[in-house]
Every structure is written in structure tokens, then in C-alpha cells.
Amino acid sequence: xxxxxxxxxxxxxxxxxxxxxxxxxxxxxxxxxxxxxxxxxxxxxxxxxxxxxxxxxxxxxxxxxxxxxxxxxxxxxxxxxxxxxxxxxxxxxxxxxxxxxxxxxxxxxxxxxxxxxxxxxxxxxxxxxxxxxxxxxxxxxxxxxxxxxxxxxxxxxxxxxxxxxxxxxxxxxxxxxxxxxxxxxxxxxxxxxxxxxxxxxxxxxxxxxxxxxxxxxxxxxxxxxxxxxxxxxxxxxxxxxxxxxxxxxxxxxxxxxxxxxxxxxxxxxxxxxxxxxxxxxxxxxxxxxxxxxxxxxxxxxxxxxxxxxxxxxxxxxxxxxxxxxxxxxxxxxxxxxxxxxxxxxxxxxxxxxxxxxxxxxxxxxxxxxxxxxxxxxxxxxxxxxxxxxxxxxxxxxxxxxxxxxxxxxxxxxxxxxxxxxxxxxxxxxxxxxxxxxxxxxxxxxxxxxxxxxxxxxxxxxxxxxxxxxxxxxxxxxxxxxxxxxxxxxxxxxxxxxxxxx
Numbered sequence: 001x002x003x004x005x006x007x008x009x010x011x012x013x014x015x016x017x018x019x020x021x022x023x024x025x026x027x028x029x030x031x032x033x034x035x036x037x038x039x040x041x042x043x044x045x046x047x048x049x050x051x052x053x054x055x056x057x058x059x060x061x062x063x064x065x066x067x068x069x070x071x072x073x074x075x076x077x078x079x080x081x082x083x084x085x086x087x088x089x090x091x092x093x094x095x096x097x098x099x100x101x102x103x104x105x106x107x108x109x110x111x112x113x114x115x116x117x118x119x120x121x122x123x124x125x126x127x128x129x130x131x132x133x134x135x136x137x138x139x140x141x142x143x144x145x146x147x148x149x150x151x152x153x154x155x156x157x158x159x160x161x162x163x164x165x166x167x168x169x170x171x172x173x174x175x176x177x178x179x180x181x182x183x184x185x186x187x188x189x190x191x192x193x194x195x196x197x198x199x200x201x202x203x204x205x206x207x208x209x210x211x212x213x214x215x216x217x218x219x220x221x222x223x224x225x226x227x228x229x230x231x232x233x234x235x236x237x238x239x240x241x242x243x244x245x246x247x248x249x250x251x252x253x254x255x256x257x258x259x260x261x262x263x264x265x266x267x268x269x270x271x272x273x274x275x276x277x278x279x280x281x282x283x284x285x286x287x288x289x290x291x292x293x294x295x296x297x298x299x300x301x302x303x304x305x306x307x308x309x310x311x312x313x314x315x316x317x318x319x320x321x322x323x324x325x326x327x328x329x330x331x332x333x334x335x336x337x338x339x340x341x342x343x344x345x346x347x348x349x350x351x352x353x354x355x356x357x358x359x360x361x362x363x364x365x366x367x368x369x370x371x372x373x374x375x376x377x378x379x380x381x382x383x384x385x386x387x388x389x390x391x392x393x394x395x396x397x398x399x400x401x402x403x404x405x406x407x408x409x410x411x412x413x414x415x416x417x418x419x420x421x422x423x424x425x426x427x428x429x430x431x432x433x434x435x436x437x438x439x440x441x442x443x444x445x446x447x448x449x450x451x452x453x454x455x456x457x458x459x460x461x462x463x464x465x466x467x468x469x470x471x472x473x474x475x476x477x478x479x480x481x482x483x484x485x486x487x488x489x490x491x492x493x494x495x496x497x498x499x500x501x
Contacts, residue, residue: 002364005032009210011185011200011223013038015162016332016349017216018169019058023353025176026062028360034177037200037208039184049272049279050078050259050343051157052435053097058350062172067499072168074275075160076492077140077257079131081342085263086448088396093124093447094258095342096131098143098154099439102477104470107458110442112467114426115455121468125446128471130154133478135258139485140492150477151485157343159259159272159279181208185217188227196326196365197223211363214356215330219337224320224330231321232336238389238409239317240402241267241339245295246281246311250304257488261341264297265289266402270340271303275492278303283339288402315339319381324370329356336381341391344384347435352377380435386415387436387444394419394448419450426452 008024010017013036021036028034059069069075080096087093101109109128116122126132131154134140144151174180183202191198199209200223215223224230236242251273260271267284282298289297295310319336323329331352338344355376359369393411397403411419421427422445428438445451459467485491 002362002366004362005211005360006363007033007035007210008212008214009200009208010034010036010214010216012036012216012218012332012334013166013170013180014216014218014332015166015169015346016334017214018166018173019346019349020214020216020331020353021173021178022062022169022176023058023357025173025178027357029173029177033179034173035179035181035208035210036173037181037183037185037202039182041184049162049274050081050159050270050340051346052343053155053157054347054350054435055157058354064172065499067495069168070158070160070275070492071496071499073158073160073164074277075158075496076255076273076275077488078157078159078259078343079135079140079154079257080129081259081261082135083261083263083391083444083447086261086268086391086395086397089263089399091447093443094126094129094132094135095440095443095447096126096129096135096154097156098129098131100125100442101128101471101474102150102153104474105462105465105467107456107462107465109471109474110428110438111426111456111459112462112465113471114452115459116468116471118452118455122471123475125442127475128478129443130478130481131156133482134485135256137482137485138254138256138488139482140257140488141485149481150474151481156257159274161274161276162346185222188223190227194326195228197227197328211327212361212365213328215328215334216332218333219315221320221330221334223328224323224325224334228325228328230325230330232316233318233321234316235318235385236316238385238412239339239392240285240287240405241283242314242316243286243291243294244281244283244313244315244339245291245298246279246313247298247302247309248277248279248307249302250307251275251277252304254487255489255492259343262301263397265400266294268341269298269301275496277307281340283341285402288400288405317385319378322370322374323352323377324356324373326370327361327365329373331356335377338381338384338388341388342384342436344435348380348384351380379433382412382414383431383434384436386412386418387440389415390419390441390444391448394444394450396449419445422450422452424453426454426456
């Protein structure tokens with residue numbers, strides 16, 4: 001049997017590095033030396049300020065108090081994403097966290113809704129989402145624990161300052177024994193027999209040895225790519241946006257409990273409300289717009305005055321061909337990049353960490369463990385990729401070069417299958433292990449005009465069910481439950497004020 005690993009070296013800080021350090025320190029910090037190497041001279045990307053519900057499980061695993069978290073990160077709540085202009089340029093729809101409707105028969109709610117919608121008897125699917133019922137009124141409270149209550153049918157995530165989150169987790173990790181080393185990695189020394197990384201050499205000549213190296217160095221992949229040459233799978237033919245310009249602005253108006261994604265000429269603009277400011281960015285493709293034009297578009301569509309200079313981020317959507325190779329595991333941007341359209345960046349970090357903990361090796365570094373890690377991680381990236389591609393190809397827009405390009409994009413076979421199942425029979429075919437489940441697919445399908453030709457056949461066989469009346473009951477219950485919630489900004493102010501000291 002192999003000897004247990006004794007030293008883990010994390011190369012790079014930011015959200016990826018300090019999330020990794022915090023989770024490892026909590027899980028194995030008493031038995032393994034954890035060292036994180038980062039340089040203050042290297043800035044962090046710092047645009048991943050919107051999340052999805054699984055981030056709550058990560059914080060809970062670390063024992064982080066939600067009130068303290070919100071206070072320390074200037075955070076707010078997120079009930080979903082409003083998509084503006086993605087179908088025709090003048091439309092909007094909501095991708096909620098949580099389910100649509102409430103079950104009242106053996107048949108799923110959305111199937112009854114489809115039958116009534118195709119018959120012209122009910123409104124938009126958004127009207128039957130508790131998350132949107134609260135979000136559109138700017139209201140929030142925690143979901144009810146009473147499963148019979150309509151206010152139990154939604155979920156939530158957060159908006160927060162990613163730089164503050166990394167600093168918060170740094171304190172957490174260091175309190176549990178993780179050690180930070182200031183310095184910039186210059187190169188890696190490989191073991192001549194195994195080809196594994198034996199040590200990392202800093203630019204000032206210091207050498208840091210380790211058994212397991214976690215590459216959180218960003219797009220360049222200092223270890224996973226520059227030292228081990230694992231290769232990169234480029235997905236830009238499906239997801240052509242390859243640039244983002246980002247800037248925070250003054251907070252104006254109420255702090256809304258959702259992210260907004262507005263389709264633009266050559267991409268889309270995000271709006272993320274925090275307690276102290278609003279985050280903004282324009283994700284675009286440089287083949288269809290210049291950086292100067294993108295910057296001008298972003299600055300002319302802010303709620304308030306900009307609070308910093310505009311930053312530019314360059315990327316290629318895709319993933320490493322191997323996330324774990326020999327004794328190096330890539331987490332964060334060094335593993336791949338999925339544009340932030342559905343706020344998956346921190347999720348991919350989170351599950352990369354949790355997957356590593358589940359498959360943590362000993363000093364033998366059995367490649368069989370790496371093979372399973374790579375299989376599961378590749379599968380997750382590909383499923384998220386398909387969901388993102390859906391937003392671009394399911395559109396009626398033909399008004400600019402980008403949208404015409406998207407209309408001609410060859411869709412991955414896995415996505416084609418799902419879209420056809422829904423178009424033909426109203427069948428949602430998301431698998432159990434997927435990050436985005438049936439309600440997410442339903443929201444984007446319908447929001448962007450992918451409507452079934454007919455409702456599932458079972459709805460015609462449930463003729464005794466007063467579906468129209470029950471559906472209306474659900475809408476009214478959502479309206480009443482939303483009206484009972486406090487305003488989001490008031491809830492955050494009171495809740496964060498009770499943070500642990």
C-alpha cells in the first residue's frame with residue numbers, strides 16, 4: 001500500500017485557490033501540510049460574483065454561517081436569472097431556482113400547463129414559478145420548511161464580491177493550518193522517472209516540494225499545461241464569445257434578488273446587484289465587435305457611475321483534455337472555461353474540489369483514480385456546455401452577425417437529442433446527474449421559443465382532472481406568498497446585521 005500524501009501545494013489564489021485551501025484544510029488539514037503559493041502582483045479575474053444553489057452546500061460543509069458570509073462578502077440573494085432579448089431582441093423570460101407550479105395529480109405540473117398553454121388557456125410559464133413571483137416584486141425570504149406551503153417550492157443562491165469571498169476563505173483556511181507563501185511560480189521540476197511534478201520553483205529561486213499539486217493558476221495552466229502538456233479542447237465553434245469587459249458601478253435603486261443577462265449585438269451583458277455596488281460586464285466575440293465598441297456599449301448601459309476602470313478578460317471556451325494528470329489536478333480556470341452565462345464558474349471549482357476529496361490519492365498516485373476524476377469532470381463540463389449552447393441556438397434573432405452565426409451553428413448531438421424530445425412530445429430528458437435539471441431546461445426552451453408540437457399524451461387521458469382551475473390556484477398562491485415576503489434589501493440588512501462577531 002502507498003504511503004499517505006503529506007504535502008499538498010496549491011499554485012494560485014483567488015476563488016479557486018482559497019476555496020480549495022479551505023475545503024482541504026477542513027477535511028485533512030490536521031494530517032496533511034497545505035501550502036498555497038500566490039503573488040500579490042498577479043491580479044485575480046474577480047468577475048464570478050453570481051452563483052447557483054449548490055454553493056450553499058459548500059459553505060455548509062465548511063460550517064460557514066450564512067449571516068457572516070453575507071456580511072463579509074457584501075452579498076445578496078439570487079432567485080434566478082432574467083434573460084432579456086435572447087429570443088427576439090425585445091422579449092424576456094426567467095430561469096428560476098426551484099420548480100414550476102405545485103403537483104396536484106400524478107402527472108407533472110408542467111405537462112398540464114403545456115396542454116392548457118397550447119390550447120391558449122393559461123399564461124406564461126414564468127407566472128407559475130415561486131422564484132419569479134418573489135423576484136419580480138423584489139422580495140425574498142428563506143424557503144418555507146412546510147412542504148405544503150407554496151413558499152417551499154423555490155431555491156436560492158447568492159451574489160457576492162468574489163475578491164472578498166477569497167479573502168474570507170483565506171482567513172478560514174489559515175485558521176485551520178493552511179500556509180500562504182508569497183511568490184510567483186517560474187517553472188516546475190519534473191521527476192525524471194515518473195514525469196510527475198517534483199517541485200515548483202519560484203522566480204526568486206526558492207523551491208517548493210509537494211506530493212500533490214493543485215493548479216489554480218488561471219487560464220495559462222502553469223502546471224497542467226505548461227509543465228505536463230495535457231492539451232485543450234476548444235469549444236469556441238459552439239460558444240463563440242471569447243472576450244469580456246467588466247466594471248463595477250454605483251448602486252442605484254433597490255437591490256434586486258436576481259441576475260440579469262441582456263442580449264446585445266455581439267454577446268450579452270450581465271448585471272449583478274451587491275450590497276455596496278453593482279457588477280457589470282459585456283461578454284462578446286471579438287470577430288463581431290471591437291473591444292472599444294464593447295466597452296462603449298457596456299458603459300452606456302450602466303445603472304450608475306462606474307467605480308473603477310474597465311477590465312478586459314480574454315478566454316477560449318472549452319476544457320483541458322485531462323484535468324488530473326500524474327500528480328497535478330487543475331481546478332478553476334486552469335481546468336477550463338465556461339462563459340458565465342449560467343453562473344457555473346464557482347460551481348465547477350466547488351465540485352472539482354469535492355470530487356478530489358472523494359478520490360484523494362496516496363503517494364502512489366494511482367492513475368485509475370485520475371481516470372475516474374477525468375471521466376466525471378469531462379461529463380459535467382459537456383453537460384453544462386450543451387445547456388449554454390441551447391441559449392445561443394434557440395433564438396429567432398437574425399439582426400446581427402453574431403446571431404446569424406449562432407443560427408447556423410451545428411448543435412452537439414447530445415443537445416439535438418434533448419431538443420427533439422421536447423419539440424416532438426414535450427419530454428424533458430435531463431439525466432439525474434446533471435447540474436441543470438428539468439425546470440432549468442423547461443425555462444430556457446419555452447423562454448426562447450422552443451415549444452412542443454403537442455403536450456404529452458397522458459394529459460389527454462386525465463380528463464377528470466380540473467387542470468385549468470388547479471393551475472390558476474397555483475398562480476394565486478404564488479402571488480399571495482410573494483406578497484407576504486419582506487423586501488429583499490430589508491431582509492439582507494436585518495439578516496446580515498445579526499452576523500456572528
